[in-house]
Amino acid sequence: MIKKYTLDSLDADFGTFLLREDESVQLLIPKNLINVHLHEGDIVEIIKTNENYKITLLQCETEEAMAKVSSLLEQLRNK
Structure with missing residues (x-):
C-alpha cells in the first residue's frame, strides 16, 4: 500500500x-534503507516491500506545501 508521509527528522540512525x-x-526507517536524498519537510510516497522501503520524493507537493507555509508566515508577520 502506498502512503504519503512528511519527513519530520533525520538523525544519524533513523528517518522519522x-x-x-x-x-x-x-514511521521510523533506518537511515541505510532511505534510498533518496531528503530534507526535513519533504513529502514522500513510501511503499513497504518485505524488508525494504521504496521512497519517492514528491517534489511538486513539497514545493506547494512550503509555499503555503511561507505565505502563512508572511501573513502573520504583516499583522
Whole structure:
C-alpha cells in the first residue's frame, strides 16, 4: 500500500516520517534503507516491500506545501 508521509527528522540512525493524513502516526526507517536524498519537510510516497522501503520524493507537493507555509508566515508577520 502506498502512503504519503512528511519527513519530520533525520538523525544519524533513523528517518522519522509522519503520515500526511494523521501526523500522530510515525514511521521510523533506518537511515541505510532511505534510498533518496531528503530534507526535513519533504513529502514522500513510501511503499513497504518485505524488508525494504521504496521512497519517492514528491517534489511538486513539497514545493506547494512550503509555499503555503511561507505565505502563512508572511501573513502573520504583516499583522
